[in-house]
Amino acid sequence: GKAIKIAVAKGDGIGPEIMTATLHILKAAGANIEPEFIDLGEQVYLSGNTAGINKESWDIIRRNKLILKAPVTTPQGKGYKSLNVTLRKSLGLYANVRPVSSLYPFVTTNFPKMDVVIIRENEEDLYAGIEHQQTRDVVQCLKLITRPGCERIVRYAFEYAKAYGRKKVTCMVKDNIMKLTDGLFHQVFKKISVEYPTIESESQIIDIGSAKLAAHPENYDVIVTSNLYGDIISDIAAEIAGSVGLAGSANIGANVAMFEAIHGSAPDIAGQHIANPSGLINAAILMLAHVGQLEIADTIKNALLATIEDGYHTADIYQKNTSKKKVSTQEFANKVISRL
Amino acid sequence: GKAIKIAVAKGDGIGPEIMTATLHILKAAGANIEPEFIDLGEQVYLSGNTAGINKESWDIIRRNKLILKAPVTTPQGKGYKSLNVTLRKSLGLYANVRPVSSLYPFVTTNFPKMDVVIIRENEEDLYAGIEHQQTRDVVQCLKLITRPGCERIVRYAFEYAKAYGRKKVTCMVKDNIMKLTDGLFHQVFKKISVEYPTIESESQIIDIGSAKLAAHPENYDVIVTSNLYGDIISDIAAEIAGSVGLAGSANIGANVAMFEAIHGSAPDIAGQHIANPSGLINAAILMLAHVGQLEIADTIKNALLATIEDGYHTADIYQKNTSKKKVSTQEFANKVISRL
Ligand SMILES: CC(C)[C@H](C(=O)O)[C@@H](O)C(=O)O
Ligand SMILES: CC(C)[C@H](C(=O)O)[C@@H](O)C(=O)O
Numbered sequence: 001g002k003a004i005k006i007a008v009a010k011g012d013g014i015g016p017e018i019m020t021a022t023l024h025i026l027k028a029a030g031a032n033i034e035p036e037f038i039d040l041g042e043q044v045y046l047s048g049n050t051a052g053i054n055k056e057s058w059d060i061i062r063r064n065k066l067i068l069k070a071p072v073t074t075p076q077g078k079g080y081k082s083l084n085v086t087l088r089k090s091l092g093l094y095a096n097v098r099p100v101s102s103l104y105p106f107v108t109t110n111f112p113k114m115d116v117v118i119i120r121e122n123e124e125d126l127y128a129g130i131e132h133q134q135t136r137d138v139v140q141c142l143k144l145i146t147r148p149g150c151e152r153i154v155r156y157a158f159e160y161a162k163a164y165g166r167k168k169v170t171c172m173v174k175d176n177i178m179k180l181t182d183g184l185f186h187q188v189f190k191k192i193s194v195e196y197p198t199i200e201s202e203s204q205i206i207d208i209g210s211a212k213l214a215a216h217p218e219n220y221d222v223i224v225t226s227n228l229y230g231d232i233i234s235d236i237a238a239e240i241a242g243s244v245g246l247a248g249s250a251n252i253g254a255n256v257a258m259f260e261a262i263h264g265s266a267p268d269i270a271g272q273h274i275a276n277p278s279g280l281i282n283a284a285i286l287m288l289a290h291v292g293q294l295e296i297a298d299t300i301k302n303a304l305l306a307t308i309e310d311g312y313h314t315a316d317i318y319q320k321n322t323s324k325k326k327v328s329t330q331e332f333a334n335k336v337i338s339r340l
Numbered sequence: 341g342k343a344i345k346i347a348v349a350k351g352d353g354i355g356p357e358i359m360t361a362t363l364h365i366l367k368a369a370g371a372n373i374e375p376e377f378i379d380l381g382e383q384v385y386l387s388g389n390t391a392g393i394n395k396e397s398w399d400i401i402r403r404n405k406l407i408l409k410a411p412v413t414t415p416q417g418k419g420y421k422s423l424n425v426t427l428r429k430s431l432g433l434y435a436n437v438r439p440v441s442s443l444y445p446f447v448t449t450n451f452p453k454m455d456v457v458i459i460r461e462n463e464e465d466l467y468a469g470i471e472h473q474q475t476r477d478v479v480q481c482l483k484l485i486t487r488p489g490c491e492r493i494v495r496y497a498f499e500y501a502k503a504y505g506r507k508k509v510t511c512m513v514k515d516n517i518m519k520l521t522d523g524l525f526h527q528v529f530k531k532i533s534v535e536y537p538t539i540e541s542e543s544q545i546i547d548i549g550s551a552k553l554a555a556h557p558e559n560y561d562v563i564v565t566s567n568l569y570g571d572i573i574s575d576i577a578a579e580i581a582g583s584v585g586l587a588g589s590a591n592i593g594a595n596v597a598m599f600e601a602i603h604g605s606a607p608d609i610a611g612q613h614i615a616n617p618s619g620l621i622n623a624a625i626l627m628l629a630h631v632g633q634l635e636i637a638d639t640i641k642n643a644l645l646a647t648i649e650d651g652y653h654t655a656d657i658y659q660k661n662t663s664k665k666k667v668s669t670q671e672f673a674n675k676v677i678s679r680l
Contacts, residue, residue: 074516082516082517085517126517126518127517129517131518131520132520133520136487137486137487137488138484138485138486138487139484139485139521139523139524140482140483140484140485141482141483141485141518141521141522142480142481142482142483143466143480143481143483144478144480145478145479145481146478147476147478148477174571176422177422177425177466177467177469178466178471179471180471180472180481181471181479181481184479207571207574207575208575208579210550210572210575210576211572211575211578211579211580211584212579214576214579214580215579215580228514229572232546232547232550232551232569232572234547235547235548236550236576239548239551239552239554239555240551240554240555244551264548
């Protein structure tokens with residue numbers, strides 16, 4: 001078939017390094033895709049465009065409907081809007097899907113059995129971006145929750161559980177305090193859960209829920225939550241499984257989907273070729289599965305696992321007895337390629 | 341000297357059981373206090389008082405200026421206001437201090453060296469309680485942050501670090517998204533930190549900060565954060581140290597202070613006499629230290645540790661090779677008393 005065109009954003013900081021590594025792997029694996037590079041991020045911001053993205057890039061995105069994106073750096077300063085948020089909201093990417101599982105014993109973790117998918121609402125909540133200054137000393141931010149927004153993400157979580165044979169969906173919000181907003185999310189969860197009688201459902205307040213996730217992640221399966229809580233608990237899950245550097249994510253909308261690592265652009269280690277490309281590789285694997293190239297997705301996944309199992313790792317991952325196998329970003333990619 | 345009068349709220353669920361146990365210990369240790377019981381919580385709510393507290397209790401609180409409080413149950417329903425929040429806000433209890441440290445090897449934890457104090461802003465943020473319904477399908481909650489609120493809590497954290505010989509204060513907020521609100525908190529932190537040149541200061545975004553706390557708590561010392569983040573990360577810290585059932589907290593204001601466990605009223609196990617009184621005992625220890633009865637505070641602390649070191653534990657705490665030492669709430673208190 002014809003190659004699927006993907007809008008590719010190389011990002012800032014370590015972005016270009018991990019994107020180059022990831023694209024090499026995609027090419028070597030025979031992924032039937034054609035990258036179309038788009039400009040966004042730091043350079044665009046600093047040229048005076050406070051959104052960090054120009055019309056040409058929007059056109060490519062809207063034409064291709066698929067994005068593979070490396071992390072970007074938002075410059076300091078109140079005027080600059082987060083591109084992550086702009087892309088998610090402008091493109092209606094309502095579901096942020098973040099699978100995290102243990103690679104024990106190849107990656108050190110206290111939780112060898114953890115295998116959880118966090119499904120994070122991706123457009124509403126405090127990320128609505130409505131903040132204002134009332135006086136010199138008083139500022140406010142609006143948390144926005146809508147019924148259709150809750151319904152869409154909760155249904156997505158149960159449909160995901162069904163499609164992937166998952167057994168349980170846990171809802172985490174703070175409705176003992178935010179009775180209207182988080183209360184609505186919880187109420188919608190309870191209502192929709194009865195439509196899926198074969199999938200277990202449970203609800204936890206986010207404070208004790210995230211504590212239990214951090215202490216016993218093996219007790220969780222699919223978690224559905226609102227935007228900010230999802231931001232926090234997905235970093236927790238990824239880090240206790242081994243490293244935030246390993247996790248990829250899918251941002252899913254009705255028409256467009258965007259795939260990215262969950263970590264940031266790490267400007268402090270940029271240009272040193274020590275960054276871990278695994279998060280972006282995992283994002284690319286999710287992308288290939290999304291467009292139906294399941295076999296190639298599996299091939300890359302297995303080669304990535306084999307590389308990690310053989311002890312190769314970038315500097316962020318500590319593995320016992322394997323310090324001679326610490327490799328650079330591109331060497332890591334080459335190890336993956338040689339295992340395809 | 342004359343006994344210090346304390347307003348004591350027995351609470352709901354497991355509240356009365358753990359309060360009885362705690363008061364026995366205080367008495368046996370010779371704490372120079374006189375409990376004055378106050379009515380608040382479930383029964384008061386259900387009598388038609390949506391605040392859950394009546395004038396008489398307020399009078400006792402305002403007279404005594406000290407509260408020892410067991411967890412309360414807020415009935416389901418939109419009309420009932422959380423007593424925790426009402427007490428904290430009405431009494432100006434701006435600092436919620438939550439020390440968490442490992443009791444390894446006596447309490448199982450992956451983090452034998454952790455010893456962290458979370459200092460949580462306690463009046464503002466999404467806990468301001470301003471929520472409204474705009475349409476049937478759209479609800480909002482207002483996050484409120486003020487400069488004086490930030491200054492007070494940040495200064496409290498640095499003064500605490502100074503007083504207790506702590507080395508580092510870490511600020512955690514999400515100012516890459518909430519540039520005005522969380523931005524103000526961060527900005528105040530940076531400004532005040534320079535007044536304490538002997539104390540190290542660092543800032544982390546709450547997503548990766550809480551992830552690193554969950555994965556490597558031994559790297560943290562004092563953490564200062566806003567209300568909701570503090571709620572979440574203090575449960576995480578307590579649970580990975582062993583159990584949320586172990587942690588006590590101090591709610592500090594200019595005129596009044598309130599001491600409580602950080603866990604909830606656990607109605608599911610109420611009346612079974614299996615609840616862990618340690619959280620409330622630790623709260624009482626913080627209270628005695630606050631009123632200057634330092635020796636008695638230390639005596640109780642040492643007896644509590646000795647009890648735990650001798651292997652006695654309630655059902656919530658798993659300890660290897662000690663299952664014969666699983667005891668009831670009151671038996672646990674008796675073990676503490678016999679070690680005073
Ligand atoms: C970079 C930041 C805006 C983003 C977020 O907060 O969503 C990131 O933390 C993430 O989780 O994708
Ligand atoms: C019970 C609840 C209102 C309270 C809070 O959210 O502050 C509790 O979780 C706590 O941490 O003290």
